[in-house]
């Protein structure tokens with residue numbers, strides 16, 4: 332394949348297998364979508380057959396079901412419960428160990444994971460979520476060393492969404508469904524009655540190197556036009572929407588809105604929404620010693636603003652009610668995050684809606700507050 336960075340290419344599904352093989356031969360652990368326990372989750376894959384061939388999903392508040400498609404699409408579904416956060420910012424990670432030595436002790440730092448990871452099937456909203464976590468872990472005052480190593484070595488093959496899910500609202504958050512940056516290669520799947528191919532775009536020099544020997548041909552005008560129609564159609568399929576106009580000001584002006592009491596009656600404070608969210612990054616640390624007190628270790632693990640321990644400070648918990656914890660999560664995500672990091676903390680992936688066991692819907696909660704906010708607390712333009 333020549334001149335790979337100046338054109339779009341048409342490749343066959345088998346060419347994708349060729350790319351997986353080349354990634355493996357370059358030492359990458361390849362991770363992609365696969366079906367497990369009735370859901371599409373990201374895990375190690377070795378072959379195209381490991382992808383959810385011919386599967387799609389049906390999602391709504393508190394609901395997720397897999398269904399068979401009428402075709403053999405490889406990427407014909409929306410995002411599932413796992414995000415790439417699990418691989419770049421693992422749920423459990425040992426930070427260091429200490430070993431007792433005579434009258435002192437020695438710190439043994441864990442070698443940060445150097446295994447390069449290749450992600451296949453990264454959606455536009457997920458690229459945005461990775462960019463948001465980059466802002467948190469790499470671009471602040473302190474750089475997270477192990478995240479940086481994993482991120483520096485990650486190879487990303489993105490996919491333009493050919494189908495939106497019932498809880499998706501990435502268009503509201505300006506985070507999809509078309510991928511525009513942050514990928515090494517991107518694919519748009521064209522699966523029709525008489526053809527099944529991908530239009531591939533090269534995003535980086537690493538992407539160009541990976542496919543320079545790939546047998547392929549330039550995509551035709553008609554094929555490129557067809558991919559644009561795929562994205563345009565997906566835009567019209569969003570299952571949810573969120574009115575983001577002055578949303579930050581609206582939420583920050585309404586900490587005592589009665590809707591917080593109403594949602595608190597339903598919220599189980601289980602933390603599922605923070606676990607599945609691709610941008611939530613809060614952690615805690617556990618320090619332990621072995622029984623002989625010769626070694627100690629510090630382990631970091633995901634935490635959630637829905638746990639009581641999370642906001643425990645000397646003498647008690649500052650967010651003891653479900654009301655205060657749900658309000659904290661939603662206002663951080665949609666309002667304070669903008670003050671803190673310069674963007675919303677939500678990319679509209681819809682996971683927190685689908686995987687909330689009682690079907691609490693962040694778009695519905697925001698709309699309810701907007702509809703009934705105290706007129707005195709509207710913004711300068713008179714908008715609630």
Ligand code: SF4
Nearest residue numbers: 598599601602604687
């Ligand atoms: S909003 Fe839903 S998922 Fe989140 S803590 Fe409450 S019950 Fe759990």
Ligand code: SF4
Nearest residue numbers: 608677678680681683
């Ligand atoms: S808040 Fe919900 S919709 Fe927004 S990014 Fe997190 S999981 Fe996705």
